[in-house]
Amino acid sequence: MALSWAFDLLLAVGLIWLAWQTLFGHHRFAAVVSFMVFGLLMALVWVRLSAPDIALAEAAIGAGVTGALLLSALGRLPRHPEPRHLLRPWQRPLQLQALAAAGMLAVWLGWVAHRLPRPGLAREVASDLAATGVAHEVTAVLLNLRGLDTLLEVAVMLTAVALVWSLGPALRSFAPATALPGLPALTHLLHPLFLLVSAYLLWRGSHAPGGAFPAGAVLGAGGVLLLLTDSVPWMHRERYQRRLRALLAAGLMMFLAVALGGLLITGTFFAIPTPLAAPLILAIEVATALSIALMMMAFYLYGEPGR
Amino acid sequence: MTTTLYLAAATLLLANAGVGAWRIWRGPTSADRMLAAELISTSAIAVLLLLGAALELPALVDVALLFALLAAIATANFVTRTWTLLHEDRSAREEARRD
Numbered sequence: 001m002a003l004s005w006a007f008d009l010l011l012a013v014g015l016i017w018l019a020w021q022t023l024f025g026h027h028r029f030a031a032v033v034s035f036m037v038f039g040l041l042m043a044l045v046w047v048r049l050s051a052p053d054i055a056l057a058e059a060a061i062g063a064g065v066t067g068a069l070l071l072s073a074l075g076r077l078p079r080h081p082e083p084r085h086l087l088r089p090w091q092r093p094l095q096l097q098a099l100a101a102a103g104m105l106a107v108w109l110g111w112v113a114h115r116l117p118r119p120g121l122a123r124e125v126a127s128d129l130a131a132t133g134v135a136h137e138v139t140a141v142l143l144n145l146r147g148l149d150t151l152l153e154v155a156v157m158l159t160a161v162a163l164v165w166s167l168g169p170a171l172r173s174f175a176p177a178t179a180l181p182g183l184p185a186l187t188h189l190l191h192p193l194f195l196l197v198s199a200y201l202l203w204r205g206s207h208a209p210g211g212a213f214p215a216g217a218v219l220g221a222g223g224v225l226l227l228l229t230d231s232v233p234w235m236h237r238e239r240y241q242r243r244l245r246a247l248l249a250a251g252l253m254m255f256l257a258v259a260l261g262g263l264l265i266t267g268t269f270f271a272i273p274t275p276l277a278a279p280l281i282l283a284i285e286v287a288t289a290l291s292i293a294l295m296m297m298a299f300y301l302y303g304e305p306g307r
Numbered sequence: 308m309t310t311t312l313y314l315a316a317a318t319l320l321l322a323n324a325g326v327g328a329w330r331i332w333r334g335p336t337s338a339d340r341m342l343a344a345e346l347i348s349t350s351a352i353a354v355l356l357l358l359g360a361a362l363e364l365p366a367l368v369d370v371a372l373l374f375a376l377l378a379a380i381a382t383a384n385f386v387t388r389t390w391t392l393l394h395e396d397r398s399a400r401e402e403a404r405r406d
Contacts, residue, residue: 003314010321014328021332029389033331033340036381040351043370047358052366059370063348064377071381072388176387183383190379197372209366218373221380228387 008048015041028077032070039063052209053138056201060217065296068224072300075174133277135207142211143281147270151255154288158252161295165304170236187229194222202289206282212251216289220296227300235297236305244305248298251291254284313361317354324350341385348378 018041021034039062046055087095125137125145132140142150198219205211226232234240258280262271272280327350330343352371359367 003311003318007314007318007321010318010325014321014325017328025332027334029337030331030334030340033344037328037331037344037347040348040374043374044351044354047355047364047367047370050364052364052370055367055370056373059373059377064373064380067377067381068384071384075389173388176390178386178390180386183387186379186383190376194376197376201369204369209369214373218376221377225380225383228383 011041011044011048015045029074032067032074035070036063036067039067053211056209056214057217060214060221064221065217065224065299068221069299072173072302076171131274131277133272133274133281134205136205136209136211138209139205139211139281143284144272144277147255147259147272150288151252151259151270154252154255154291157292157295158249161248161298164299164302168303169307170301170303170305184229187225187231191222191225194218194225198222198289198293202285205285206278212285212288213292215285216292217296219289219293223293223297224300227297232297235301238306241306244294248291248294251284251288254287258284310361313357317357317361320350320354320357324354337385337389341382345378345382348374348381 015038018034018038022031022038025031025034039058042062043055043059046052046058122137125141128145129135129137129140132144134140134144198215201210201218202212202215203210205215223232227235235244258272259270262273263269265271265273324347327343327346330346331340334340352374355367355371355374359365359371
């Protein structure tokens with residue numbers, strides 16, 4: 001017991017130290033690296049809290065893809081930053097108001113979290129599990145019982161892609177500082193592994209931690225590796241743009257089709273009939289994972305391709 | 308007994324990763340910081356596998372697999388996109404070589 005206390009204490013101290021370094025460190029690159037390591041430790045924290053599903057998502061999105069995005073963005077910034085702009089006198093009260101609002105929101109959230117029913121809805125979910133078409137509680141909640149939340153999440157990601165693309169044409173990358181003869185070989189060797197692991201996570205989602213989000217993020221990370229070596233030139237070509245956009249929206253469209261189909265058959269929005277649940281959820285998972293992977297790659301272009 | 312041993316090893320590895328955190332803070336070059344992050348990532352994989360054995364959670368092997376795959380992405384990004392010649396003048400080139 002003393003050992004697991006020591007482990008948790010080390011984890012907590014490390015997290016706070018890295019969060020501090022990320023926010024207030026003077027070196028920009030150190031801040032980005034601290035953030036990536038923060039994501040790794042956060043995944044360990046989720047493991048300690050017995051939430052391997054969230055650990056998977058955190059590892060894939062928090063530490064992996066976000067880290068890659070930040071590292072690439074850092075490469076485009078000038079090496080010596082301009083001196084930081086100080087606050088003007090009239091901005092001080094605004095800053096205090098924002099701080100007070102954030103503090104009050106934190107207290108309110110804490111109060112709400114304290115008032116949440118205990119031990120939660122685990123028993124209700126377990127009793128309805130047979131009717132959801134999957135054998136894993138988290139997937140059942142994400143894609144059937146609370147499918148609407150996941151649908152809206154995918155919609156938010158699609159909106160984010162539209163926003164990033166509206167900023168301008170896709171950016172050309174700068175030449176690396178040193179010659180990298182090993183990189184294409186690394187990509188060719190590693191990318192099949194990414195495909196394999198992503199398919200494995202997708203298949204596992206129906207009965208164990210896994211599912212569309214980690215699978216899509218892994219596939220997207222593999223896609224980022226391809227983008228680094230310019231192995232997906234079709235993304236920039238004019239005549240593939242329509243197809244690319246259709247694939248980006250495929251996850252959301254599939255979700256909406258299932259939700260509206262439920263409305264037509266049973267009269268309730270997003271009610272999936274039990275005999276059809278298993279194949280429909282698999283279809284949603286495949287479409288969503290594909291869309292999420294392409295969205296990760298779309299973010300990585302930092303602008304609209306084919307323009 | 309074995310569980311205690313696994314937990315002790317995991318704690319030791321986490322403390323060892325703390326040395327990596329010191330290197331991230333101290334630098335001095337970007338490559339040092341990136342390698343320290345990779346050290347922590349590798350330690351985290353070992354910690355996850357040990358925890359998976361100690362707590363009997365086979366799902367942690369998948370998380371470890373993900374960590375291993377994504378560490379490659381971070382390094383590849385660093386060498387191709389961060390370590391670039393932002394300006395085509397000589398001083399930047401020299402600095403990139405040193406950094």
